[in-house]
Amino acid sequence: MSEDHSLAGEPNKAWYQTRIVLFIGGSIGVALLLVLISMALYVSSGAAQLDLSRPGYQSVQNKVDPSDKFKSFPASGTVNEATIDQFQKLYQDQVNKVTATDAFNPDVLSNQALGIDAPGADQ
Amino acid sequence: MIIAIGVFVSLPARAQDTDVMTDEHIARIKLNCASALATLGQIKTNDALVYVNRNQSYFSISDKLIARLNSRLALNRFDTTPLAKIATEYNSALTDFRTAYNDYSRVMTDLVKIDCSRQPVGFYDKVGEAREMRQDVYDAIKKLHTIIDQYRQAVDTFKQQHLTKLKANTNE
Numbered sequence: 001m002s003e004d005h006s007l008a009g010e011p012n013k014a015w016y017q018t019r020i021v022l023f024i025g026g027s028i029g030v031a032l033l034l035v036l037i038s039m040a041l042y043v044s045s046g047a048a049q050l051d052l053s054r055p056g057y058q059s060v061q062n063k064v065d066p067s068d069k070f071k072s073f074p075a076s077g078t079v080n081e082a083t084i085d086q087f088q089k090l091y092q093d094q095v096n097k098v099t100a101t102d103a104f105n106p107d108v109l110s111n112q113a114l115g116i117d118a119p120g121a122d123q
Numbered sequence: 124m125i126i127a128i129g130v131f132v133s134l135p136a137r138a139q140d141t142d143v144m145t146d147e148h149i150a151r152i153k154l155n156c157a158s159a160l161a162t163l164g165q166i167k168t169n170d171a172l173v174y175v176n177r178n179q180s181y182f183s184i185s186d187k188l189i190a191r192l193n194s195r196l197a198l199n200r201f202d203t204t205p206l207a208k209i210a211t212e213y214n215s216a217l218t219d220f221r222t223a224y225n226d227y228s229r230v231m232t233d234l235v236k237i238d239c240s241r242q243p244v245g246f247y248d249k250v251g252e253a254r255e256m257r258q259d260v261y262d263a264i265k266k267l268h269t270i271i272d273q274y275r276q277a278v279d280t281f282k283q284q285h286l287t288k289l290k291a292n293t294n295e
Contacts, residue, residue, distance in 0.1 A: 072187030
């Protein structure tokens with residue numbers, strides 16, 4: 001009887017070990033899959049472009065404008081002439097900060113600027 | 124048929140219609156490779172900062188100014204149809220700006236990884252591609268600024284059209 005028990009235990013032990021390996025492997029596989037999905041979302045959603053903690057951007061991390069500097073207009077209350085005047089002044093003040101400076105001008109990537117233009121080319 | 128195949132095989136394997144680069148041009152690219160890559164790296168880093176700040180500002184203009192005024196006017200039973208239309212256009216333009224920058228950023232990331240001393244032609248072409256994408260970002264910003272100005276004018280028009288009611292509300 002003990003022989004029968006020991007003979008029956010071997011396959012069970014092997015199957016138990018197999019299940020453990022499968023469980024661990026499956027868990028790692030699921031974790032890797034979720035990481036891949038997360039990274040794909042991180043890149044495709046545009047969050048990556050807003051993340052200055054990435055390598056290579058440390059020098060500009062502390063130059064981000066604080067979001068609470070932007071003065072907002074109250075969303076509730078009466079509306080009269082003074083309200084509109086208040087909004088117009090606030091709007092102009094906030095907008096001038098953005099529209100006053102040029103950004104993403106393509107000239108900085110010109111061949112001349114990078115020194116890769118054809119020799120002797122007068123462009 | 125054999126002649127046709129032979130003619131086809133003998134054609135140059137250039138898919139682009141750009142001028143063929145001279146050896147001098149390629150040598151110049153290789154010579155300035157390090158400085159060009161350094162410049163591109165600085166541009167890429169600075170662009171990220173500018174994008175974060177600009178994206179934040181443009182979003183705040185929409186969320187903290189435009190949407191709030193439209194909401195407040197609607198709550199006070201003013202017709203905000205023209206203002207709401209511009210707000211929709213602004214949000215669409217903001218999405219276009221973000222998309223344009225994402226595409227440009229990806230190209231720049233690929234560009235700075237190219238070893239221009241070994242791939243000068245590929246590097247040169249990629250710079251051209253990056254320049255075009257940067258132009259798209261620039262155009263998207265110009266469109267945003269145009270819509271910002273349109274909204275300002277629309278508010279001026281609204282004020283003139285509802286001046287009597289606005290003055291009446293002041294006296295209440």
